Amino acid sequence: MSDKTMVARYRLGKAEKKYDYFSRTGTGSAAAMAMANDRPIRVSKLKRGYWRFLEVRDVIADLSFRDFLVGSAYAQVRRDA
8 A cells, every 4th residue: 555544564573573563544444444335245156046046945945956057947047146
């Protein structure tokens, strides 16, 4: 980061071994939260498909995941996931 108000640097350790420790300042935390809130959380297509299977399985209790993946009756459901 180029803005020094967003990150604080600390030096730890003895003279021969020094470790740098970085921490966000209040300004940096506010900027990070503002950037994080603008982006939607992306879930992979595979995970969305499995979640959709779980929703369908709530209605059809004996449905297996394999049947959901290969069954033509569920093709539209899989595409919409």
